[in-house]
Amino acid sequence: MNSSFVTSKRLRGALMATALTALAMSPVPAFADVVKIGLLAPLTGPAAADGQEYQRGAQMAIDEMNAAGGVGGHTFELVTGDVKDMSSGNVTSAVERLIGDPDVHFMLTGYASLTNFEIDNMAEAEMPYMLAATSQQTRDIIAPEPDKYNCCWSWTPSFDAYNTDVTSFVEKLAADGKVTLPNKKVAIVSSDNAYSKTISEGMKKTFTEKGWTITVDEIVPFGEVTDWRSILAKVRADVPDVVINTDYLPGNSASFLNQFLEQPTKSLVFLQYAPSVPEFIQLTKEKSNGVIYNLLGGPLVSPKNPRAEEVGNKFKEKYGVESGTYGVALYEIMNVYFDALKKVGDPSDHAAIMKALGETDKQTVAGRLKFDPATHLAMQGEDYIPITFFQIWDGERTLISPEKYATGEFKLQPWMQ
Known part of the structure; x- marks a missing residue:
């Protein structure tokens, strides 16, 4: 056998062994992968302007986190379900498609159905979910049995105000x-x-x-x-x-x-x-x-809440337009999820993610976000979300x-x- 061939083969073997050793010592967890984030949005129909904002806000947060290396080696991909006119049939179809994807580990929306009936779908599937509208309907569903709905948390406070x-x-x-x-x-x-x-x-x-x-x-x-x-x-x-x-x-x-x-x-x-x-x-x-x-x-744009201006400026720089309510809100909701995942580590541990979501207490574009455990709504008031x-x-x-x-x-x- 040609001696140069033998030497080359040994060299390749040594290099491969070195590479495998380095991989084994890598700090990236073995479970690192692409986590899909399911977005319910009216991307077509009369509320499409809001739906576009949802998508832009969520995507901006995902792009930032992916550019920073992800969470624990996980990176993220946004997948959408168009609820169109928000009729029950269109919402159900979008929910079932996203829940049925085993790589979707978190779902969010501004509003999907207006009656929020999809909360029951999320509870049955044990899918972590955050939404940001029609809080009276959210409270009506969750308040009678809050422990049944550990899945679901509302960015929006009570509509009583x-x-x-x-x-x-x-x-x-x-x-x-x-x-x-x-x-x-x-x-x-x-x-x-x-x-x-x-x-x-x-x-x-x-x-x-x-x-x-x-x-x-x-x-x-x-x-x-x-x-x-x-x-x-x-x-x-x-x-x-x-x-x-x-x-x-x-x-x-x-x-x-x-x-x-x-x-x-x-x-x-x-x-x-x-x-x-x-x-x-x-x-x-x-x-x-x-x-x-x-x-x-x-967005609570005030010198007393610099977070709102910071996020609003990033949105405008990225998309060339100012954000309304939902662009910056869904950006923040995505970051609430990232915080929960940093605490839990494993995106497939939905129960732990849901618990971590409910423990949120942080300053956001809308004010201080903390959830009422009895209703799962954000707390309302000048010291919280006014x-x-x-x-x-x-x-x-x-x-x-x-x-x-x-x-x-x-x-x-x-x-x-």
């Missing part, structure tokens, strides 16, 4: 001499979905208890609404001090505002959630000046309440002057 705090906010503006309330009348318009109806019903109860008269009480079918003029005619027939629309779809809210401004009344206009979505300003442009909205779990009121001027959103975090003050809406 949505039901009560608009009335208090308006009355404080009047007490401070910033608006006048000559008749204490309110027009309330809603959409036929769990989110909007829950909030509007709570508002009606609170306004009535505080001596207000509800002059318009209308509900429109859920989905695209392009013509609000018949409802607005009722508003103009008996001019209220306050006009409220709780339809959360930005396209609907934008058309409502545009048509209100065709013949505005001297009423304070409050729109639920939709103005927080970048699409709203794109559709209304300068007509959005003065609009007020509020958020629970939205309800925040914003006003739009020149395309910018200014935080005007609570005073502890405010970056500006309320200014009279242009049509009220």
Whole structure:
């Protein structure tokens, strides 16, 4: 046999042995792999603008973590389930497909079904899950048996503040001499979905208890609404001090505002959630000046919470647009999961991951995130996640309440002057 061949063969054998020894001594755990993260999102349909934000926020967190080397050698891949119009059939199909993938070890959403019925699917599959909307429905499911639902945790606090705090906010503006309330009348318009109806019903109860008269009480079918003029005619027939629309779809809210401004009344206009979505300003442009909205779990951009500006700037740098509520929220939810995985180590140990999620206590873009063990909702309040009121001027959103975090003050809406 050729001696050079023998020498070469021995050399290759020595190199292979060295390589195997080095691999055995590597600090990367033997179980390191790609962990799939399941995202439920309305990527098509009327809420697609929100769905795109979900995807961008979750992907940004995953890209950052993968670039940093992952967690314990694990890296991550985002897989999506399009819930489309959020009907039960489309949500169920997306949930079953993602749960059925053995490599999916965590799931998240902003909102998927609005009634959150998928929580039961997650509990049955022992799938760690975080969501960020319709917290009344989350509480109704979890509170009777919280131990049954260790799977599931809500970024969003109780919606009780949505039901009560608009009335208090308006009355404080009047007490401070910033608006006048000559008749204490309110027009309330809603959409036929769990989110909007829950909030509007709570508002009606609170306004009535505080001596207000509800002059318009209308509900429109859920989905695209392009013509609000018949409802607005009722508003103009008996001019209220306050006009409220709780339809959360930005396209609907934008058309409502545009048509209100065709013949505005001297009423304070409050729109639920939709103005927080970048699409709203794109559709209304300068007509959005003065609009007020509020958020629970939205970005708390204030010198007292630098985390919100930090994450918001990263989002804008990566995607070229500002984040609304859900881009930065899902980025943070992903990081809550990463924290849990760092504590547990094994992504397939779902019970330990779920327990670690529930033990979260950290500062986030929305404030201090800590969960109520009785409801699995984020805790609400100025020392946790506060309800925040914003006003739009020149395309910018200014935080005007609570005073502890405010970056500006309320200014009279242009049509009220």
